[in-house]
Amino acid sequence: MKKFIGKDTFLYFILFGVCVFILLQSPLAPFAKNVIGIDSSVFIYSAQQILKGQLMYKDIVDHKGPFLYLINVAALFIFNKNYIGIWIFEVISLFAASIMMYKTARFFAGKIPSLLAVISSIFILVICLGRGNIVEEWALPYISMALYIFVDYLKRSKPLSIVRLFILSFTFVLTFMLRANMIAVWAGFGIVLLLKWIVGKKYSELSATSCFSHYLRYFLYCRFSFISIVRAHCPMPYISCSNSICLNIIRTPVCSCQF
Numbered sequence: 001m002k003k004f005i006g007k008d009t010f011l012y013f014i015l016f017g018v019c020v021f022i023l024l025q026s027p028l029a030p031f032a033k034n035v036i037g038i039d040s041s042v043f044i045y046s047a048q049q050i051l052k053g054q055l056m057y058k059d060i061v062d063h064k065g066p067f068l069y070l071i072n073v074a075a076l077f078i079f080n081k082n083y084i085g086i087w088i089f090e091v092i093s094l095f096a097a098s099i100m101m102y103k104t105a106r107f108f109a110g111k112i113p114s115l116l117a118v119i120s121s122i123f124i125l126v127i128c129l130g131r132g133n134i135v136e137e138w139a140l141p142y143i144s145m146a147l148y149i150f151v152d153y154l155k156r157s158k159p160l161s162i163v164r165l166f167i168l169s170f171t172f173v174l175t176f177m178l179r180a181n182m183i184a185v186w187a188g189f190g191i192v193l194l195l196k197w198i199v200g201k202k203y204s205e206l207s208a209t210s211c212f213s214h215y216l217r218y219f220l221y222c223r224f225s226f227i228s229i230v231r232a233h234c235p236m237p238y239i240s241c242s243n244s245i246c247l248n249i250i251r252t253p254v255c256s257c258q259f
Contacts (some may be wrong), residue, residue, distance in 0.1 A: 026132035047072035067177035100144035
């Protein structure tokens with residue numbers, strides 16, 4: 001951890017302050033008087049109903065992934081159903097993303113240019129982040145973490161460790177469980193690395209992808225086993241479609257069930 005943080009602790013405090021300042025624009029911030037957006041209201045209402053014992057996708061209908069509601073449920077539960085809990089989770093999420101963005105930028109520039117690049121990027125996102133509790137901001141730390149690992153590999157050409165393969169798999173599935181159309185980083189870099197390894201005949205790296213595939217299918221199994229439970233109570237069309245698309249992906253020795 002000390003090696004990862006390095007000597008940039010003061011810069012991280014600056015990033016934290018910027019994240020707090022940006023998210024003070026959120027309608028969920030302390031003392032905020034703005035009206036909560038439609039999407040955020042749906043997510044919060046769904047989380048409130050789950051805490052009352054309702055079943056998502058059966059008693060409450062929405063089309064977002066289950067991890068989004070889990071975040072809202074956890075925030076409301078920990079902070080006694082106070083909206084400030086969601087705002088604190090937003091700050092943590094954006095701060096984690098900004099750290100990973102800074103670490104990625106450091107591959108190409110010095111400390112100050114990297115810091116300014118991250119701050120300017122966050123300010124560009126203020127239009128979205130100002131709405132509060134949106135899917136994109138929850139996915140941002142996972143996307144940033146995956147981007148850092150991919151860029152680090154391409155810059156240093158070191159073999160991907162088991163831990164990093166696990167992180168790539170885990171962040172992919174969490175992002176997929178938020179919204180399936182936000183996995184472009186994994187799809188794009190995955191294709192590039194696969195072609196790179198085939199052309200360079202790096203068969204040891206190709207064997208590492210089998211490990212990545214194992215972790216990926218395991219977490220996908222966890223995700224779609226959740227969907228199968230929901231489907232048993234509420235056979236919605238989009239759930240049936242998701243199962244049919246991913247049936248071959250998750251059919252491993254870990255999973256022998258049929259949808």
